[in-house]
Amino acid sequence: MGARSRWLMISVGLGILLNPLNSSMISVAIARLQNVYRLDFTVVSWIIFSFYIASAIAQPIMGKASDLFGRKKIFLTGLVVSFVASLLAPLSPNFGWLIVFRIVQAIGTSMMVAVGMAIVRIHITEKQATALSVLSIFLSGAAAIGPFIGGVLIHWWDWSSIFFVNIPFVVASFLLAWRMIPEDEPPTSVARNMSFRKWLDLIDASGILLFTVGLVALLVGLLSAKSSGHVSLWHIIVGLIGLVLLLAFVRHELKTTSPFIPLRTFAKYPAMTWVNVEFMLVNVLFYSLFFGLPSYLQMVRHVSEYQTGILMLALGLCSLVASPIAGRWIDKSGPRPALLVSAVLMTFGSVWIVTLNETSPVISVCLALAAFGISNGLNNVGMQAALFKSSPKEIIGVASGLFNTSRYLGTILSSLLIGIVMGGKFSFEGFRVLGIILTVIALSLVFMSRQRRESGQLQNSNEAR
Template identity: 30%
Template sequence: MSAAAALSPAPARSFDRKLITPLVLGAILNPVNSSMLAVALVPIAATFHARPAETAWLVSGLYLATATGQPVAGRLVDRYGARTLYLAGAALVGIAGLIGTFASSLGMLVAARVLLGFGTCAGYPAAMYLIRRSGVAKPGGVLTALSVSAQTVVVIGPTVGGLLIGAAGWRTLFAVNIPLALLCLVLGGLILPRSAPAENLGRLDYLGIGLFAGTLTTLMLFLLGPTVGHLWLLALCVVLAAGFARRELRLADPFLDLRVFGGNGPLIVTYLRTLLAMTISYAYLYGFTQWLEAGRGLSPSHAGLILLPMSLVAIAVSSITGRRAEFRGKLLVGAVGQLLACALILLLDSTSAIWIPVLISLICGVPQGLNSLANQNAVYFQADPDRMGAAAGLLRTFAYLGAMVSSAATGAFFDHGADTPGLHHLAVFLIVVASLLLLVVLADRSLRRLGTAPAGNLTFAKGPDSCRSPRSTPRPPS
């Protein structure tokens, strides 16, 4: 085959729309379990007589497992195809739902959340893999459906969770995973295409996976308690990270090809933006919701309803802007919106009128509908097509790192309860994070050109302003 033929764009294809339902269902399993728990932390703490620092493990356990497992699942999807990993993940979700429904201790609940984290790892990388391999020239509609569904679940989750708790108790939040998992198994088994493993598969890099998992685990454990006494965890994280980098750079077929990821500056910046944006989003979802219940005195149902305007705005914003190729404008509006919302939180106290948190919820809906969608679509255009599963998994890893940072901040500022002074300290921290996010968006000049060429026809070298010839083009479905 000639060089010109190798570099020519793949013919445009239409996406098989019957895949959308199982892919969306698999991708929302994690946001379902992330968002609904926000209004359950207080009643769970009351059931098991636990402090906020202890119930924080229900959040951290899921994200620790998922942040570690997402790139692993993504790499396995790249090697073996989407269907097998999708079905295995769905089975784990069902098992975890059973454990959580009948848990008799906080420890069992944490174990169920960890298992949920691993089980929900495969859905999103599998979806991005199949969309990328379909060869769709303009995937905006499909990617928007994927993002809008996840965002919708995130923002309506607290409302639905509050209603479920009011109707049948917090255990229903674990029980809902059982029918969802069964539905994924049935639809995935019937609809998802079988695919042959990638050619010339070598031995899976188990040591690299272990070093990667150890690096993330020690980092997140340090973030849960960032004290002088825990600095040894940070030191161990650095040692493990160095060992991971050394091994991956020496292997011909590594778990994560750092030469590819490290040479793609715009993709790294997208991961950084995701970390900063999700730190704010999850701090609002968990920290602000806890304050509404413990500091403002609202019930879980009412706290969930306060967040409902955010869901409506986010859905509308994502739906309206999803097909537009503009990236920089969306991210600028998202960063400014988060900065404004965090500043308004400083006005709240235990006697504040309800319309103020409702207004904050409305404002938060705008960045909620813009940031995740823009960053997800950026990865689609920036990532190496042959490693789309791993790249998508890493995007989620950085999102969960943001969740861990927010969890650590919430635990630190709410150490003596979710009171108003703690909320204000949390808001100041988030203002700093939002300001950094705004600076990162302003500095990234590659965003102006992103999406102007079909996916696969543009990749980036070591700086955000240097482009080079494409490595490959989208492949047809396996």
Template identity: 30%
Template sequence: MLVGSALNPVNSSMLAVALIPIGHAFGVPPSQTAWLVSGLYLATAVGQPVVGRLVDAFGPRRLYLAGTTTVGVAGLLGALAPNLWVLVASRVLLGFGTSAAFPASMSLLRSESERTGLKGPGGVLAALSISNQAIVVAGPPLGGLLVGAGGWQAIFAINVPLSLVCLVLGALWLPRTVPSKGTIRTDAAGMLLFAGSLTAFMFFLMDPVARHWYLPVLGLAAGAVFVRRELGAGDPFIDLRVLGGNAPLLATFVRQLLAHTTSYALIYGYTQWLQDGRGLNPAQSGLLVLPMSATAIVVTVLTGRRGRVRAKLLVGAAAQLLTCSALFMLTDRTPLWLLVVICAVAGIPQGLIGLANQNALYEQADPARMGSSAGLLRTFMYLGALLASAAIAAFFRDGATSGALHGLAWLLVGVAGVFLVVCLADRSTALTSPDASPVDPDGPPQGDGPLPMTAERPISPWDLPAGHPGVSFLTGPTALFALTRDPRFSYCLYVPKHHRPDGPPRPLLVAVHGTRRRVETLRDAFAGFAERHDCVVLAPLFPAGITGPNDVDSYKLLSPAGFRSDEVLLDMVEEAAARWHVRTDRFHLHGFSGGGQFAHRFAYLHPDRLASLSVGAPSHVTLLEPTTTWWQGTADTDEQFGITTDPAALRDLPIQLIIGELDTGTAELPPHAARESAPAPGSRTDRINALRENWIAHGIDARLDTVPGTGHDHIAVLPAVQKFLAAHLAP
């Protein structure tokens, strides 16, 4: 993971010392060699989210191996390039090839963390930050040595052996994973619009003259169409709706953009000035920026296992602003010692900011979309690099002189100032603090001693001192708790990391599993949602075999088979309220497939306990039919449950019915020993439509959401479910 993740940043920065020699070799100015920078970043800006989604679908191993193979091919093409534009093409290919390693690494970290129970892998994230951030500033020294030894072609040829090393290590050590069964569609139109908008803006920014007025107009038009399309697409290239609903994650992406606009402009602009303005050769200029790399690595090692994201950002922002201001002091006679000091100070933000944003993303992103989110973090990083390359092309049009560097410095001071203001304004980073020392839930007690599970009352997170290992059992994804009243049943929760007893009780969302009972997967799919909306998610487990060796359906029917699953759930809710600060008079209920069966039947009996209801793709439905007995109808609910069903009580309840567009298969036999005829025959689509029509006939306003391009896939419909629930989540 570390070697593969380093391929993109090291290729990004090695080029800094080779731009002047390449320009001389092909007889082109810096404004044209800047396309070697922009070409790679355009490719990565598009490639990172695409590859990130493919990682989520097919697993990290396959994408990692395919990407590193592409890197080797791109390196060979660049080393043999006969002209500048073939060289640009090799950089584009290199950008796509290096897009796989980072999202694959973040996805693998998250899946391994959930598999082993180790939380907050601060040490591994710190190591990744070294390979992905500090290595950026190690690139110029390495590039200088390679150019000095073998010419500019050597910085391309080095990718061939590097890719072979990654292939061997990846094939030997990366775990094989089972690909997701969900359908992944490539939003080709979205990709083209995104790339077209960026390219139009880049052409203009690299030559911003009046006669090119049409380029930003085209860029804005393509961008507007892109936003409109992505907001309405069922399977978008970039899920802008997810970004809009996750303000802390969006703030992290904005910080990434601003910080790397400055850092890449420093790396490329400063290194070119050392050669053109200060008169050093590539090897000398590469060695002169070595203190930047050393400082970045030292800072990352010292702070990598500390979770204080906000402190890292503020110190990094201040150091970045100081470095940009120091550029005004530089002339062709500046002493070498001052150049070394400036490089050393520039390494501080390199070591802090990337690590802080990476830690923030690990905590803020939905676990099920970790690969996509990591890809987007890199996309915003390279959008910053694109802006930096455009700025360099504009200011260095006539060469990397001291005057041109001072002009660039004015822009960088402004961007660094905005970054500092954004860091000060974003208070959410004060709450983002991955555990520095992961606790193994199956290991021996640590810290202040074991969790006192024998206490007379349930222990809450705030009962324990900060840093106590027991907190890890009670926040984030919790352990499975046996229900006190009936230990045959259990439940787990996702509790926001900084859940406190202050203020009003937090909303409670109950997510009910289907027949396969993948309760922890379901719980984890709501993790990011719970953090964003400060709600607690409870996922009950109704085990198979409760009423007999082949019983998988009894919980869906609520009754007759020996236990009342509706009352079991209500007991779980009350038990959760004894430990966490949640609202229990009304809660939000969602179920899919078998869980959808449970959810709508629960609503018939307990509408007064629900704040909203989301019913997904039930295989069988119970209609409000006063002449038909349970489970097909509701004629005898008073006899079965002691409750008379009242359709009027459902009329004010926000209700969502949801199903995939392609969920048209015929379900299995009805879940009842008598196997009576189902009240709504046909496919799940037919049945959910019959349920809605029945409810409308009783004055119940239930919306029906159909998710395009999706079959019977719970994870695929969750964005639409979460959008509905978010609209009704109120403390």
């Protein structure tokens, strides 16, 4: 790999790491933001919801936009949008404006993730697999060390520093990308002559609107009822509006020719559908711990952000160490054994959370973190391998998009689960209930992994006959 290719990879890597970094750093800032803006836990949790909902919508849209307007243009525009959001977010006069800038930040960072891999795949022709694996390290490494970086920054400065820290990465990536990413080819005549209405149809603007408004309305109805402590007529109406809009979204996606989420693919390929369901549950488990444990340490055990970041580092390091080991194991034995071990580890970690009490040594949470970290490393590789195994080659691009959608739905559901369990105040009792729920989900994953293994053995025996 030549020097220019290496610098191209670095320029892309510095850009794409911003999305996972900003999604994970916020986990140690929840308690601080709650105190600064004097809000209850349910309201502050929208700092998580908003980022993941915006990312889930923006990434597929920007992927389509790059085919029309050029990948370099989308990448550089994403850096500019991220720069503006990172600069203005700390200056927010209230929490509402912070959410707005957080959404803008999610859109900007998603623009880079949507096209970063494609840029490397197109312009780096030698040792391409190595280049793509290095970019994966940028993504997974940023997510892994995000809580630690966030804890250190908040300890020495303030919560605003988790936004300002993006600026050096943005500037470095922009300067390198401006020089290293080759210019885009001129747009085709189809792209030049495409009307705005045609563009809206291409990205399925109607489906996106139904999905966004329906999901937000349902979340508002559920979380507001839990936060206030009683269910009012307003909560029911808002929740029902959200549910109706989501049902309308499903109906629309099954009919439209260019769906935002191709639901018909799920019905056509049940094996791939089950992989996505498992992946969604895995992310519910992982991110419930990822966002719940820092709040438990800070609000219940009164651990500082700095110490919380250090403890959370166990999660990231175990995940990073487990991933390459999982790759070699899965190459030899397939994804089933690794996914079964992962489900068992998540069950152990969830049960361990339930056994914690208010006087347990703080360091003991590292056992749960290590269990979830190792399982995350196994899942990162195992679920991807299971997806490729269950998906026909002709739809692998669509399958990868659905896979990422399942990840985002899992993260959104994890935030919803924490919000419903905790309500307005994060408590030890709520944290224990959360552990019980996670244990049930983990046990269901053990069952699903065993069923996958048995069905695979049956299929192999039938093929042998």
